[in-house]
Amino acid sequence: MLMFNLILFGPPGSGKGTQSEKLVEKYGLIHLSTGNLLREEIAAKTPLGLEARSFMDKGQLVPDEVVIGMIDSSLEHHKEAQGFLFDGFPRTVAQANALDKLLELKKTNIATVLALDVNEEELINRLLNRGKTSGRSDDVDESVIRKRLVVYNNETSPVADHYKKAKKFQLVKGEGTIDEIFSSLSEAIDKKMK
Ligand code: B4P
Numbered sequence: 075m076l077m078f079n080l081i082l083f084g085p086p087g088s089g090k091g092t093q094s095e096k097l098v099e100k101y102g103l104i105h106l107s108t109g110n111l112l113r114e115e116i117a118a119k120t121p122l123g124l125e126a127r128s129f130m131d132k133g134q135l136v137p138d139e140v141v142i143g144m145i146d147s148s149l150e151h152h153k154e155a156q157g158f159l160f161d162g163f164p165r166t167v168a169q170a171n172a173l174d175k176l177l178e179l180k181k182t183n184i185a186t187v188l189a190l191d192v193n194e195e196e197l198i199n200r201l202l203n204r205g206k207t208s209g210r211s212d213d214v215d216e217s218v219i220r221k222r223l224v225v226y227n228n229e230t231s232p233v234a235d236h237y238k239k240a241k242k243f244q245l246v247k248g249e250g251t252i253d254e255i256f257s258s259l260s261e262a263i264d265k266k267m268k
Contacts, residue, residue, distance in 0.1 A: 077182045078103070078157035078267060081164070082259075083234065084190035086222045087197040087204075088248045089255060093190070094161040096256050101263065104152045107161040108141045111148070113210075131211050133221030135165055135229060142172045149176060157185075166229050170236045186266045187237040188259055190248030194223060 080103065082090045091107060098105040112130065115123030122144075126136045145163060152158070164170040177183050192200075198219055205213030212218055237243040246258050 077155065077180075079160070079177065079182060079184050080157070080263065081160045081184055081187040081237070082190070083187050083237075083243075084248060085192065085194075085197055085226045085230075086219070087201040088190035088192045089252070090161045090190065092252060093256060093259055094159055096252075097259060097263070098159050100260065101157070101159075103157045103159040104148075104155045105159050105161060106145060106148050106163065108136075108144060108163040108165070109161070111144050112136060112141075131218070133212060133218040133225060135225060138166055138168045138172070141165075142169060145173065146176060149180070164233055167232050167236055170233050184237070184240075184242055186262070187234075187243045188262055189234060189243060189245050190255070191245050192248040196249060197223065 078101070080097075082094055082097070084090055091109065094105050094107060097103065112123070112126045116127050116130075117123070122140060126140065129136045141163060145160075149158070160173070164173050173184070198216065201213050201219045201222075202216060204210065212222065234243055244262055246255070246262060248255055
């Protein structure tokens with residue numbers, strides 16, 4: 075069976091998690107969010123969760139081998155999937171290379187990378203707003219949020235070049251209502267699925 079694998083890319087607060095939930099329902103994809111997987115480990119107080127928390131609370135990335143291992147086992151758990159939506163992964167070039175290899179072993183690849191484009195002020199406002207209700211310790215302190223944006227610019231934005239070289243990268247306007255952005259993303263996916 076031919077799989078359809080999609081990466082939703084963008085800075086913290088750009089709407090990856092929000093849009094992913096709607097997209098997986100519409101397209102029948104398996105949602106793989108490394109942020110959610112890490113938060114589940116933290117809630118279950120596993121050794122992996124305790125380690126991850128020390129990085130996340132500071133706005134830093136969790137080490138590559140930890141997240142790559144999590145994705146590897148999630149892919150193994152969903153052998154019959156029609157496709158995957160990767161949300162918040164890959165966040166470093168090393169993670170992107172590892173993902174290429176894992177998908178190659180499954181004789182599949184990434185169909186497209188959709189990148190949500192949102193200005194920095196809006197990102198900070200959204201995350202501070204979420205921090206009021208989410209209980210997420212990385213959303214409360216503006217200095218941690220700013221640190222996450224610096225980490226994104228330094229470590230994650232080079233991932234865009236990895237997929238630009240492969241001609242798989244598409245920028246999508248991430249400002250506007252949730253429904254407007256969902257329509258733009260759906261349109262881009264429908265074109266790729268044809
Ligand atoms: P993630 O869980 O991936 O979270 P995120 O990037 O902060 O947010 P996301 O982009 O999904 O949120 P959304 O915009 O939907 O990462 C958290 C941490 O985990 C990282 O800092 C890192 O430490 C670690 N981690 C995760 N993956 C990793 C990896 N691969 N490698 C290493 N470390 C990793 O939502 C933001 C807010 O905006 C929400 O309140 C939402 O309601 C609102 N919003 C969404 N769309 C909107 C719109 N159109 N208008 C107004 N508000 C909107």
